[in-house]
Amino acid sequence: MLLCPPDLDPDHIQALLADAEIDAIDTDRPDRYDAGAYLVAGVNVTERAAAGWRTERATEWLMLTSGTSGVPKIVGHTLDGLAGAIVANGPARHPNATWATFYDIRRYGGLQIFLRAVIGGGSIVLSEPGEAIADHVARLRAGGVTHISGTPSHWRKLLMSGAAENFSPRNVRLSGEIADQAVLDGLARAFPHASIDHAYASTEAGVGFAVDDGREGFPVSLDRRNRDGVEMKVVDGSLRIRSHRTAHAYIGTAAPPLADAEGFVDTGDIVELRGERYHFIGRRGGIINIGGLKVHPEEIEAVINRHESVRMSRARSRKSPITGAIVVADIVLADGVDADRQQTIRAEILARCKDSLxxxxxxxxxxxxxxLDVTAAGAWLCRHRTDQVPERRRSTAHRRPERVAPSARGRRRCFHGRVSPRRRRPQHHRHHSDCRRRQHRLIARRQTCTLAAHRLLH
Amino acid sequence: MSVRSKIFAAMQQIAEEQKVKLPPLLDDLSLHDTGFDSLAFAILVARLEDDLRIDPFTIAEDAAFPSTVGEFVRVYENVPA
Structure with missing residues (x-):
């Protein structure tokens, strides 16, 4: 089952359907799909009669990486792995919890909260794409939300909105980006009665750990212990995680390996040891994390370099107290360009970036x-404007070197399509019985899911 | 040009770039009601840092997150030189 978030680029859907070997699509936009090629189910589509099909195969949960350049990668999880951190905590640890998340539940961070609610028997107040923060918080308050998660950017947005008044969750969690001391302190002031923790998790590496001492970074002791089956190590500055919560593979015809030979997933997050604590300092390869969305600098440079007055450019991350990071561009103009035209060129480049990005x-x-100077870390190599198609994107050889595990041909997957921003009801699994049977683990919890859904608050 | 004027000028420029219709900038206007999203505020803070050479949200350990335009301006005005 491939979960597709609402911000998925429609141009990437066909490639994803092929890579995930999708047979059935559950969507609110049935007009977009070829009903001859796929079984299309969803809004205003009559469900076909159930076809006879049995399988003992557990549902494979496929999620998409966020903010990657080009087509997102498909990451394969099992329900056991996804629920690993929830079960480790004990579903009964949060009695009478009403959950909420600023994430979309079709993203890893949001799905964690959804599963916490359905497995633990609580309720969840869903997020809705594009909803104004004040309206969202009004729903959270009306729904009596007690546990809520989001990225530091989500939380900063809430703190600056003034909408946090009269909202008093018992637990506040940050994940998906670097949680700096300012946002941790800001939340402690805004929610003096709440426990506040920041968790490390990613779509590929799963839930790693959570820190609840109110300080940025994480204690080095976490690196040396095997906690709840999660092992961590730092190699060449980047955090590596091995646990049964990590994804098991990238999915696709030429998907690269997800873990190393020892089973460690390289998160690409660079950490620095300061005293007895590791601090996150950024992403490898200059990848910029803006509010939890990853940005490849080459993609931006390619657009800038197309301007005829530009000789070369560098897009890089700059720390932001609001969104964690922002993109800034350093540009070297071509020889002979009149410096008086800088304002015009700046406006033209911005306009082109807005059109393409x-x-x-x-x-x-x-x-x-x-x-342009090479950074201290030596991470940046000069990318000249003749390199208009970034090398990393032009060559897929290193990205997808070998097919690691041949996918079982004939396995059938279903695809949960995009949901329009106005759709308020939860998705129910309306695709054909073949798909349902394969989701037996999910179906086993359907009763809980339905009970929770009845209490959905909007 | 005062700090306040510089902040308002930067906001006007970003509003134009982001196609945001900025309401009259009064002290008690909530930041939410300016129509700026997080990204617009991030751009504003970055450009003000370049212009004023200060980022009060990063340098002050106890900087409270402002919620109105007046509070936002005061955060900049109150940074010790």
Missing amino acids: AAYKVPAVIRFVDR
């Missing part, structure tokens, strides 16, 4: 410089 990828600040 998602809003969060458009440089917040553009600086014209005489030359």
